[in-house]
Amino acid sequence: MKRSKRWLLATLLVGVSLSSLVITRETSHAATSNPQNFISQLKSPVQTVANKYKLYPSVMMAQAALESGWGTSQLTTSANNYFGVKGSYNGQSVSMQTAEYDSNGQLYYTKANFRKYPDAKASMTDNATLLRNGTSYNPKIYSGTWRENAKTYSDAANALTGTYATAPGYGGSLINLIQEYGMNSLDSSNSSSGSTADKVVYDTAKYYGASGTQTANLSNKYSSYRLYNHVKNTRAGITKTAWSKVKAAKGVKVYLDMRAVKTSGKSKAKSTWYRVRFAKSTKSKKYWVYSKALTFPSIKYTNGTAKVKVNSKLSGSYYDHVLNSPYLAVAKGKLSKLTAKTYTADSQAVKTQDGIKTTWYRIKVGSKKYWIAADETAASPQYDYVTYSAASGTKKLSSKYNKYSLYNHVKNTHFDQKASKWPKGSKKGVKVSVNLKGYKTSAKTTWYRLKFNGQKTNYWVDARALS
Structure with a gap:
């Protein structure tokens, strides 16, 4: 972006004599009949x-006022060029006549x-772009x-002296x-009187990386x-x-390599953003987008407990998230x-992506917890084996019934037990109806699924609680 000798331009263009250039430039705001009109129009x-x-x-x-002679310069009136x-x-x-200096400092x-x-x-935008982006040799000038x-x-006005304009009084004039x-x-x-103005408050963001090739799809609201x-x-x-510059449409797959949690500098509200690209290659152009422009696979989390056996012979990894x-x-x-034989899991995740379900377990390794996939026999929960058979009729609670607990599954056979x-x-002596029988081969114990009179809930209990 090239500029004329700013300190002289407006006065030259409105025909002020050379002998009065500097004086007229510094006091040009007094020459206009209505500065407030200028300010009101450009506000x-x-x-x-x-x-x-x-x-x-x-x-x-x-x-704008100084450079354009309060909007009276020919360049401003004919071309909306204020700077x-x-x-x-x-x-x-x-095309207009302007003043320049030769290598010997002579005006022509x-x-x-x-x-x-x-x-x-x-x-105004052109001027702001220059101040923000600087020059090719010094972007921060x-x-x-x-x-x-x-x-x-x-401070901002004085920073223009010696950078934007060479005249020593430029900042002071502003x-x-x-x-x-x-x-x-x-x-x-x-x-x-130049005291501290409202300082710009930017939002802050905390960034999180991602491993491998992870994907999402554009949502039906992405264009918003x-x-x-x-x-x-x-x-x-x-x-x-x-969006017209990329291959975008509802459901289009995008590749993600970073997540950011943004905190508003004013309200402190948080929002999630992702860095995406529209091709698998990591060299493809990357963009940041708000989370609601994307849809992810559905994941159902369940708290529970299980012993998980890990196949350490596989070449896969364990992760901080699914x-x-x-x-x-x-x-x-x-x-x-x-290398341990089993690990304790406290959470299970069933992920559905493109119609395919996979199961993940969060296991404890030392003092930390990680997620591991249960597909391809990488990890498998260690449950007791049960054979089931039909059952019907009624039974009574035994004298030792309260030594046992009621469960939603036969004990140690399901994660969400x-x-x-x-x-x-x-x-x-209280009567209950039974509707299914289970036999745990490892413990050699029998279990019954029962209902209490007038209730719909099914419970599993050790047979020793019944008579």
Whole structure:
């Protein structure tokens, strides 16, 4: 982005004599009949653009006034060019006479093309882009104007001296304009003398990596959200990409390699984001997207207990989460390192992906817990074997019934096994109906499935609780 000698441009374009250039430039705001009209007309685009790029609206307004002679320069009136930007904008430009300096420091006049903008907002955006992105040789040359770096609009204005303009009084001229015309009110500050303005508050994000190839699909609401080059509002200059630029449609598979939990800098509300790509290759372009733009495999978690035997001869891994879950998973070690005969599991997950169900167990290894897949005989729960047969009729509670517990399954045969208390009114001799019989071969014990009179719930109990 090329610019003319900013300190001289506006006054040259409105025909001020050379001998009065500097004086007129520094006092040009007094020459206009209605500065407040200028501020009122530009308030909306200035605040919209400056806030988007995390700059001070007051400084941008002062620059626009100073650079354009309060909007009276020929370049501004004919091309909406408030900052003297050379070149063309979407192929549009105007040719005007401008002042330049040769290698010996001598002033001369020449014709140059300047950008012609469709409106003031486009000009403000060009200026904001320059301040945020800097130059090819120094992207941070204007970082002193960024609200996260400049505590006050005065700091931001002074940061333009020697960078944006070489004139030693440039920053001071902007500050004078801001103070004289109350432009600092655009920054939502209660101060009128350059005190600390509202500082930009960015959201923060905590990032989590992912192992292997993990996937999700675009949801039916994906188009309600946007693709970003970073998690939204966690830094300045974040750009959006339209869905039309990628191969997007409901149900399209995307590949994920990172998850982020974002915390709002203002409300402290949390949201989840994912880094996605539209091809399996890890070299493919990556984007960040809000979690509601994606759908993940369904996972049903069940608390329980079981002894799980691990096949340490396989080459797989164990993880901190179920693979392809919304948490994304990171491999924590190889199955070959799990050398104990059995591990205790306290949670089971049944995942359904593309119509295929797989079971996972969370096992305790030392003091930590990890997830391991039960498919391909990588891990298998160690349950007692039971043979079942039909049963009917009634039985009575024995004198020793309360030494045993009621269960939802034969004990140690299912992961989600739960023990229940005996119903109110249970005592020796109470009749119950039985509807199924089980025999545990390892313990050589018999079990019955029963119901209490007037209840619908089935319970399993050791046969010794009955007579």
